[in-house]
Amino acid sequence: MSTDNIIDGKAFAADLRGRIAASVLDFVAHSGRKPGLAVVLVGDDPASQVYVGSKKKATIEAGMASFEYRLPEDTAQADLIALVERLNADEQVDGILVQLPLPSHMDDKAVIAELDPAKDVDGFHVVNAGRLAVGEDAFVPCTPLGCLMLLKDRLGDLSGKNAVVIGRSNIVGKPMAQLLLAENCTVTIAHSRTQDLADVVRRADIIVAAVGRAEMVKGDWIKDGAVVIDVGINRLAPAEGETKGRLVGDVAFAEAAVHSAAITPVPGGVGPMTIACLLRNTLVAAYRRADLPRPK
Numbered sequence: 001m002s003t004d005n006i007i008d009g010k011a012f013a014a015d016l017r018g019r020i021a022a023s024v025l026d027f028v029a030h031s032g033r034k035p036g037l038a039v040v041l042v043g044d045d046p047a048s049q050v051y052v053g054s055k056k057k058a059t060i061e062a063g064m065a066s067f068e069y070r071l072p073e074d075t076a077q078a079d080l081i082a083l084v085e086r087l088n089a090d091e092q093v094d095g096i097l098v099q100l101p102l103p104s105h106m107d108d109k110a111v112i113a114e115l116d117p118a119k120d121v122d123g124f125h126v127v128n129a130g131r132l133a134v135g136e137d138a139f140v141p142c143t144p145l146g147c148l149m150l151l152k153d154r155l156g157d158l159s160g161k162n163a164v165v166i167g168r169s170n171i172v173g174k175p176m177a178q179l180l181l182a183e184n185c186t187v188t189i190a191h192s193r194t195q196d197l198a199d200v201v202r203r204a205d206i207i208v209a210a211v212g213r214a215e216m217v218k219g220d221w222i223k224d225g226a227v228v229i230d231v232g233i234n235r236l237a238p239a240e241g242e243t244k245g246r247l248v249g250d251v252a253f254a255e256a257a258v259h260s261a262a263i264t265p266v267p268g269g270v271g272p273m274t275i276a277c278l279l280r281n282t283l284v285a286a287y288r289r290a291d292l293p294r295p296k
């Protein structure tokens, strides 16, 4: 298989992180301090621990200040909210990320609602979701923002393209659809109740799959020349002789690659863009809070 049509998200994200690091140096020169990202983790969910560790490493590598808060599983919601309020008021903190999901005795939405929207670098606060919906400047959730960057890099102007987003979660599907609409795509949002999904997907010039079902989107669903962005991260059962199963996306990659003009692999596609966009949002938050012109 030729690799010309594979979108290298890892390389794109590395380049973006390099540009962010350069802008961080400018920010430090102008403001005398580093942009700061606070990450709050409650409990000891192993996947969340890995995500938080990667975010900290990337933040420090970009030259930013990383503030990490690890709270025990049985933390009271009121205590978590008290920490969020302290971080809202902390001048050194430009971005706050509360790692989700929170333990079951907490209400994710109630906690996110306490974030200062100006520091909500995950873009999950309803004020940012609303701003995105009405076309105002907003913090956009990192994963769909990364997908849009990859699409624009490949296609340039997206105007008039038929885009199908599979999945309607608040963190991926819905904001992805809003971003594509803002780029003048004709957008269809598909979900678990969509009828004849294959037929819907066959009409698309752009497909973004954000479902969480291994290799659900088949090669013969893809129109020749379409661009496919695969957000899904699914671990297959281990094959014989393997200790861990392979990671795959929501798209049957090898089949889909035959038809698509460009496609993201899993891993190495959308995943690396998510953290790079978190750094980008933190940098933008820092520039705004310091009243400096926004970096490119």
Ligand code: NDP
Residues within 6 Å of the ligand: 143, 166, 167, 168, 169, 170, 171, 172, 173, 190, 191, 192, 193, 194, 197, 210, 211, 212, 213, 231, 232, 233, 234, 270, 271, 272, 274
């Ligand atoms: P959610 O579970 O919140 O949403 C999944 C969506 O898929 C829902 O809207 C659901 O529809 C839809 N869906 C489920 N089954 C079907 C089906 N058979 N046909 C069509 N649509 C279906 O997931 P997320 O949005 O949080 O994440 C989606 C995937 O992306 C996951 O694999 C996740 O791991 C991955 N992910 C990757 C990230 C990265 O950095 N690369 C970041 C975030 C997520 P309905 O609303 O009707 O239930």
